[in-house]
Amino acid sequence: MTDAALISVRDLHKRFGRKPVLRGIDLDVAQGEVVALVGANGAGKTTLMRMICGLAKPDRGEISLGGASLQRAGRELRRYIGLVTHAPLLYDSLSAQENLRFFAALYDLDQPEERIESVLHAVELWARRRDPVRTYSRGMVQRLAIARAVLHSPPVLLLDEPDTGLDQSSSQMLHDLIRRLGASNRAILLSTHNLDRAVEWADSVCLLGNGKIVRREPTGQLNGERLRQIYAEADGTP
Amino acid sequence: MTTAAMTRRRAATGGWEVALLALNVATVIAMAALVWASLLYAKPAINLSGDEQTAQRIFYLHMGCNIGALAGFIVSLTGSIVYLLTRDLDWDRATQAGIEVGTIFGLGTIVTGIFWAKPTWNTYWTWDPRLTTATITVLLYIAYLLFRNGIDNRQTRARFGSIYALFAFLSLPLTYYSARWFRSIHPVVFSGDNPEAQGGFALGATMTQTLFIAAIAFSLLFSSLMIMRWRILRLEDRAAELREEIE
Amino acid sequence: MTLTAPSHNPPLSGPQTDLQPASMRTEGGWRAYLRKVAAIAAKDLRAEARAKENLSAMIAFSVLAVVVFGLAFDLRVPRADMVAPGVLWVVLLFAGVLGLNRVFGAEVDRGSLSALLLAPVDRSAIYFGKVIAQMAFMLAMEAFVVPIVLVIFDVNLFSPWILAGLLLGTLGYVSVGTLFAALTASTRARETMLPILLLPVMVPIFVAGVGLTANILDGREFTEFGRWFLILAVYDLVFITIAFLIFDLIWEDA
Numbered sequence: 001m002t003d004a005a006l007i008s009v010r011d012l013h014k015r016f017g018r019k020p021v022l023r024g025i026d027l028d029v030a031q032g033e034v035v036a037l038v039g040a041n042g043a044g045k046t047t048l049m050r051m052i053c054g055l056a057k058p059d060r061g062e063i064s065l066g067g068a069s070l071q072r073a074g075r076e077l078r079r080y081i082g083l084v085t086h087a088p089l090l091y092d093s094l095s096a097q098e099n100l101r102f103f104a105a106l107y108d109l110d111q112p113e114e115r116i117e118s119v120l121h122a123v124e125l126w127a128r129r130r131d132p133v134r135t136y137s138r139g140m141v142q143r144l145a146i147a148r149a150v151l152h153s154p155p156v157l158l159l160d161e162p163d164t165g166l167d168q169s170s171s172q173m174l175h176d177l178i179r180r181l182g183a184s185n186r187a188i189l190l191s192t193h194n195l196d197r198a199v200e201w202a203d204s205v206c207l208l209g210n211g212k213i214v215r216r217e218p219t220g221q222l223n224g225e226r227l228r229q230i231y232a233e234a235d236g237t238p
Numbered sequence: 239m240t241t242a243a244m245t246r247r248r249a250a251t252g253g254w255e256v257a258l259l260a261l262n263v264a265t266v267i268a269m270a271a272l273v274w275a276s277l278l279y280a281k282p283a284i285n286l287s288g289d290e291q292t293a294q295r296i297f298y299l300h301m302g303c304n305i306g307a308l309a310g311f312i313v314s315l316t317g318s319i320v321y322l323l324t325r326d327l328d329w330d331r332a333t334q335a336g337i338e339v340g341t342i343f344g345l346g347t348i349v350t351g352i353f354w355a356k357p358t359w360n361t362y363w364t365w366d367p368r369l370t371t372a373t374i375t376v377l378l379y380i381a382y383l384l385f386r387n388g389i390d391n392r393q394t395r396a397r398f399g400s401i402y403a404l405f406a407f408l409s410l411p412l413t414y415y416s417a418r419w420f421r422s423i424h425p426v427v428f429s430g431d432n433p434e435a436q437g438g439f440a441l442g443a444t445m446t447q448t449l450f451i452a453a454i455a456f457s458l459l460f461s462s463l464m465i466m467r468w469r470i471l472r473l474e475d476r477a478a479e480l481r482e483e484i485e
Numbered sequence: 486m487t488l489t490a491p492s493h494n495p496p497l498s499g500p501q502t503d504l505q506p507a508s509m510r511t512e513g514g515w516r517a518y519l520r521k522v523a524a525i526a527a528k529d530l531r532a533e534a535r536a537k538e539n540l541s542a543m544i545a546f547s548v549l550a551v552v553v554f555g556l557a558f559d560l561r562v563p564r565a566d567m568v569a570p571g572v573l574w575v576v577l578l579f580a581g582v583l584g585l586n587r588v589f590g591a592e593v594d595r596g597s598l599s600a601l602l603l604a605p606v607d608r609s610a611i612y613f614g615k616v617i618a619q620m621a622f623m624l625a626m627e628a629f630v631v632p633i634v635l636v637i638f639d640v641n642l643f644s645p646w647i648l649a650g651l652l653l654g655t656l657g658y659v660s661v662g663t664l665f666a667a668l669t670a671s672t673r674a675r676e677t678m679l680p681i682l683l684l685p686v687m688v689p690i691f692v693a694g695v696g697l698t699a700n701i702l703d704g705r706e707f708t709e710f711g712r713w714f715l716i717l718a719v720y721d722l723v724f725i726t727i728a729f730l731i732f733d734l735i736w737e738d739a
Contacts, residue, residue, distance in 0.1 A: 015482075050599075054603070055602060055603065057737075076605075078603055078604065078605045079605035081603065083600075083603055085599065086596075087596025087597070087599070088596075089595075089596060089599055089600035090597065090600075091532050091595070091597060092595070093531075093535035093536040094531060094532055094535065098531065102524055103604065105520060105521060105524035106524060106525075106604035106606050108517055108520075148600070322731075322734065370688075374685050374688050377685040378685045378686070381681045381682050381685060385669075385672075385678060385681075385682055388673045388674055388678060397734060397735075397737075398668050398672075401664075401668065401735070402665075402682060404727070404731070405661065405664070405686055406686055408723060409686045409688070409689060409720075409724075412689035412716055412719065412720055412723075413688045413689050413692070415689075415716065416688070416689045416692035416696070416713075416716050417688075417692060419696065419712055419713075419716075420692055420696060
């Protein structure tokens with residue numbers, strides 16, 4: 001465990017009905033670190049993310065953010081978390097600007113207009129800020145979802161498959177954004193299906209299988225091919 | 239677990255079994271006594287005749303069912319509040335058992351009331367405040383049971399059920415008063431201060447004694463049904479837990 | 486439960502970033518609370534103004550129901566004012582369910598409920614924001630229903646007392662309805678479950694509303710119909726208080 005671990009997960013268990021999904025997850029993400037979660041569909045990536053941001057309760061285990069226990073201080077910790085999920089968490093009939101204004105009000109931002117302008121520029125949606133989200137392409141919606149997640153500048157960012165349905169240029173933009181956010185001392189946990197992207201975007205890759213973290217590899221000496229190999233090996237192990 | 243501990247445990251459960259069995263036997267005896275008293279022992283009311291005289295005897299069952307429904311109501315209201323405060327599933331099971339048993343007694347109250355009302359009030363149905371409140375209560379009970387069954391997660395089921403039960407029961411006093419101000423022809427048998435009431439009758443000594451037997455018999459019946467249902471729900475939850483552990 | 490926004494030392498160090506850091510007002514107490522309530526209500530009203538899904542369905546259904554009732558009672562009821570109060574309140578109760586089903590249903594379907602729950606907002610602020618928006622929809626619908634009742638039944642409901650009764654009754658209906666909508670939003674068969682849960686609890690509102698409207702149409706004095714206001718006011722007070730206390734429990738594991 002690193003001293004500066006912003007996200008710290010200990011012995012996390014969760015079952016849905018009779019089906020155990022997570023059985024003993026231990027995970028640390030340090031400040032400034034980008035960690036990618038990979039694993040088959042249904043391996044529990046989304047469940048893990050939802051529990052770290054407090055949207056689902058673990059059956060057993062401890063989650064703490066910046067040293068504060070989520071179970072005890074969940075309400076206070078909510079403002080330090082930014083979340084991107086499969087669903088964009090936006091309102092279709094409202095424009096980008098209206099969506100962000102709404103969330104700025106919920107997060108009690110000090111200078112909402114300036115902040116909204118800066119994040120909209122960062123995801124290159126400033127020109128389309130007045131159009132309803134309904135008229136956006138999938139990639140634009142996803143970029144706006146990321147803008148929404150970083151609007152309140154959270155130190156902890158959880159990105160659940162942020163790259164699904166992104167075109168090449170949006171994907172590149174997302175990569176740059178993650179790099180910059182990671183460089184600014186945030187802790188970023190992202191999940192993806194794309195192993196090449198996991199290697200390219202993250203500092204280390206965690207392989208989730210059978211309800212546990214099977215392997216954790218730094219991406220330094222890793223490439224997509226090698227990760228695929230590890231993935232295939234781990235898949236066979238019980 | 240040591241053998242000694244297991245024996246002790248068996249002895250403890252044995253004690254409960256015996257107590258429950260005694261309660262059930264007492265219930266059967268009391269109900270039999272009630273049938274005898276209400277049909278044979280109680281003398282006819284002096285101010286009634288014909289069908290009304292016959293229908294009057296249904297009153298013993300009617301009042302008994304009413305006691306059961308009221309007890310179910312009190313148990314489930316208590317259970318839902320205590321569950322929300324303590325999160326002990328035993329109280330949620332008490333709420334559910336109380337509502338299930340209460341539904342049966344509530345339906346019994348309404349059905350006996352309907353058969354009594356036709357000869358006495360010359361109508362099966364009326365929007366009398368007590369009848370209205372009893373009917374709405376049964377509808378609330380049924381809504382609660384339907385709602386519970388639609389929720390998969392055990393904790394969520396208990397929490398949402400308790401919240402609904404709390405809301406539902408808090409609305410009942412207001413339902414009663416609004417229906418009462420709307421209109422009323424129900425006889426108030428025990429005080430008789432309602433000049434518009436129809437179908438009241440004077441209580442003789444044997445009738446009072448029979449009523450007393452009815453109150454005891456139905457209290458016993460409610461208790462034994464309630465306890466057995468509560469135990470079944472408990473065992474069902476335990477079985478579900480064990481099944482989870484095996485898998 | 487507290488109305489004040491949490492003010493504390495942040496357990497997480499603030500990020501240094503080329504995206505300028507955002508600073509939050511963590512103080513402000515009940516003013517911050519009210520700002521968030523207003524933001525949630527305004528968001529729902531604005532979304533509805535754009536999409537026009539909810540309100541238009543409620544209005545279409547309620548107008549249709551009044552017309553159908555008018556036709557059904559036409560030949561068998563000697564005087565329209567005998568049934569008009571009942572028609573008015575039945576239509577409001579049933580049409581309201583259409584709107585209530587979407588209060589949280591729309592958020593659950595879009596997945597945006599997660600974003601609301603994740604925001605550092607007291608759950609009761611979400612509740613009150615939704616109640617305000619839903620009140621606005623119901624009142625807008627009533628603005629259509631009351632004139633239609635006048636046209637179809639030739640019964641004039643434009644009396645200050647009836648309108649006051651409508652306001653109080655609608656408030657009670659929406660405050661309980663919104664909480665039940667939250668209970669049913671993520672359960673199976675929520676569209677059918679909500680009216681089954683809601684209608685028996687609405688009996689006091691319904692009876693008091695009908696009694697009040699009928700009394701006023703009959704030209705009674707306030708001393709006679711005042712007790713209906715008492716029922717409505719007590720109902721509103723009791724259930725808004727309980728809803729405020731209990732709303733936090735609904736999503737405690739979500």
